[in-house]
Amino acid sequence: MQRKIYITIILFLGIVMNAQSGKVGIKTANPKETLDVNGVTYTNSLYLRNPGEPTMTGGSFLATSENALQLYDPNLESSGLFNYLKLSLTGISGAGVTDYDTKIDADKFLIVVHNYSFKMNDGTTNVALDYGDNGTNDNRQGSPDVVAFKSKGTWHIRARFTDSKLIALTSANPGRTYNNFTIDLYLMAYKRLITKQNINDITSDLGGTNGSSKTVNRPSGF
Template sequence: MGRKIYITLMMGLGLFLNAQTGKVGIKTDKPTETLDVNGKTHTNSLYLRNPGEPTMTGGSFLATSENALQLYDPNLESSGLFNYLKLTLTGVSGEGITDYDTKIDANNFLVVLHNYSFKLNNGNTNVMLDYGDNGINDNKQGSPDVAAFKKNGTWHIKARFTDSRIIANISTGPSRTFNNFTVDLYLMAYKRLITKHNISDVNADLGGTNGSTQTINKPSGF
């Protein structure tokens, strides 16, 4: 009687055991992994070994997002985990780029600007900087201000030089009125799969030192 009840329960749960392969399937008679669940699961505790590494079979990445597990499927996702983007902006003025909205969602992607170049729209690379925008060769230039930053939920780009105007070094002499530059921006956009923690900006005053003796509080979340 007890044996019949046990068999009935096993069938009711849809639990299948393949003794030859050592694999257990729930609601599947052909388990492909050690434990193969064809359906939803619920548990109070779950321990994972190396959750960020690719699986042995499919090369997929497993990550946590809030309280759910996600299995990255490149056939279903709208973009890859790592996206390389070349953004070319033409017709740029001598002031450079102060705020260009890439429209990339800041909640789902992390954007890093890793390289850039300035040239004329015809491809000529004879570009100079006029410090102070005064038409005088000051033998100096402002600091490059080229970065990706978040604003209103999307990633924005700035590409300019502080206190300097971009000018064209053409054969007839530097043209300060030239406003037809091309800026190439090379971006990496990382798709967020692991739950992110919003960490406030860290500001530290080094007091004119090289920073070797300074101590700041550890950022929250680390």
């Protein structure tokens, strides 16, 4: 009993001494932060001013795992904050992809198309565009339309060229319909920890200028 009392007194004195320096340490003689706990803590209520924000000193993110609040460790977590995904779509027609459902939950992840490529199913890059689907080589092409968008709770992919069809360069008189193209999409999937609010799309008319003198409002949420 006396031993337990001595240990309690020593721990209390250590806390008091550290508190005088503006930092409190539990099971540590050299606290690095205002409260430095070297061990497992338990609480039935926890309030964080800026949850999910990087810390001032360590630049770490907070994440939950196994009902405990801890620093995010990619070697221990079953899923990452940032995930890199290659999506290969084969058997694509000349019209490209209009709406492909990735089945990735839009409430849990943010999907961004990092890069993409159009090629033949045999791996060659002998792919050209027929502007307006007119069958002539007019040295024109539509704008790339490769985006990820949300629909019915999941992320969808659109990968095509506006006003253009994919054609094979190896064909002397290419037909207007093909089904042997491959589209490789390189996606970044960001796991949502905390969503502050939805960010609305922004449209700004520069009025024919270079934009240097244009004044716009700050986007909502930033």
